Amino acid sequence: MVAGEDDPVWEAFVALVLPLAAVQERRSRYSDKPALWLDHREIAHREAPGVIDLRITRSGWSEVSDSFRDDPAVSRDPGRRDWLELHLESAAQISGLAPLITAAIASNQR
Secondary structure, three states: OOOOOHHHHHHHHHHHHHOOOOOOEEEEEOOOOOOEEEOOOEEEEEEEEEEEEEOOOOOHHHHOOOOOOOOOOOEEEOOOOOOEEEEOOOOHHHHHHHHHHHHHHHHOOO
């Protein structure tokens, strides 16, 4: 297990994701950050305290975009094709993003 560097938002995110799939917590390939991996694919990493990059496929995003497109906690940069940036002020916000996170994990298993 890789510590979230005492970030309760990251720890809440990990607690939500681990039961959803055969996910492993390791270091990111992009830098020395905690990350979640599904097989050989990095699906999320902690960017900064309260900021999480989440990989979602185009089809996964199309399934949930109507619900999360205008959510201020969700940032999508079209230049980063398969990544969303989650900006969270507290661990309590994770539960409101559960459908988005679940769709992202499912889309990376297809």
